[in-house]
Amino acid sequence: METNVFSVSLAKNPAITINITPGHFTTNNAHTNNYLDVSNLKSNTAIAMDVAQEFAIPYVSNTFVDTIVCMEKMEVIGAYLAQSLSQDGNSVSTGNKIYVVSPISNAYGNLIFPTSVVEWIAGKSVLLLMASISSGRTLSGGIECINYYGGKLVGVSALYLASNVRSDMTIYPLFTSEDIPGYKLYSTNECELCKNGVKLDAIISSEGYTKLQ
Ligand SMILES: [Zn+2]
Known part of the structure; x- marks a missing residue:
């Protein structure tokens, strides 16, 4: 399944590239014919910084941000985004201390925030960062979690969005x-x-994929 890997680059910054592996994959709630590898964007600090600059654009001039909530291992990009929004001379968040936090799953699979970080969510202007929004279920879970803790969601950004996903928020x-x-x-x-009887190749998670055969 790895013989036909191809890549797609962002037109305005070709350094930002995702690799795509055709095959038959399962997530925890859907099947797909392509695995999108965004790990380089999340882990390569030079690229993550470029991604953060792209993510900052819609928020710089009009969206005040206190806290960035990262799901699906987006913390490196989240840290650069916090730096970009708090230090850009044109940003409405300039000079603000921006916190970067991640929810955790409890024993029942619900997303929660540890008590020690709740003060950075409750009553705060919160951006949500996600790697890949494909079915919208993980997005809904993140939004519910931020709402539950009293955060005011002011934006959602993602490396990848399936066009059929519907949300009240602009993504x-x-x-x-x-x-x-x-x-x-x-x-x-x-x-x-x-x-058509095609066997599954791998299971996709936010960590990557795990081959089944
Ligand atoms: Zn299938």
């Missing part, structure tokens, strides 16, 4: 499914690949 993605030729996401029961 700012770097890439969408329209950038990826042939991309398909199926609900688990309606997967065309499964119907």
Whole structure:
């Protein structure tokens, strides 16, 4: 399945590239025919800084930010975004101390914040950063969690957004499914690949993928 890997780059900054592996993959709630590898964007600090600068653009001039909530291992980008928003001379958040925090899953699989960080959510202006929004379920969980702790969600940014996802929030993605030729996401029961007897290649998680064969 790794023989046909291809990449898609951001037109305005080709250093920002995602690698795409065609195959048959499952997430915890959907199947897809492409695995999108965004780990370089999250972990390569030079690229993460470029990504943060792109993420900052819609917020700089009009969105005050206290806290950045990172899901799906977005903390490195989150830290650079905090720096960008708090230090850019044109930013409405300039000079503000911006906190970067991540929710954790409790024993029941619900997202919670440790008591020690709740003060940075309650009553604060919160940005939500995600790696990949494909079905919208993880996004909903993040928004519910921020609302539960009394945060005021002022924006959502993601490395990737599937075009069919609907949300009350405006989402700012770097890439969408329209950038990826042939991309398909199926609900688990309606997967065309499964119907055609194609075996699953791997399980996708926020850590990467794990091969099944
Ligand atoms: Zn399938």
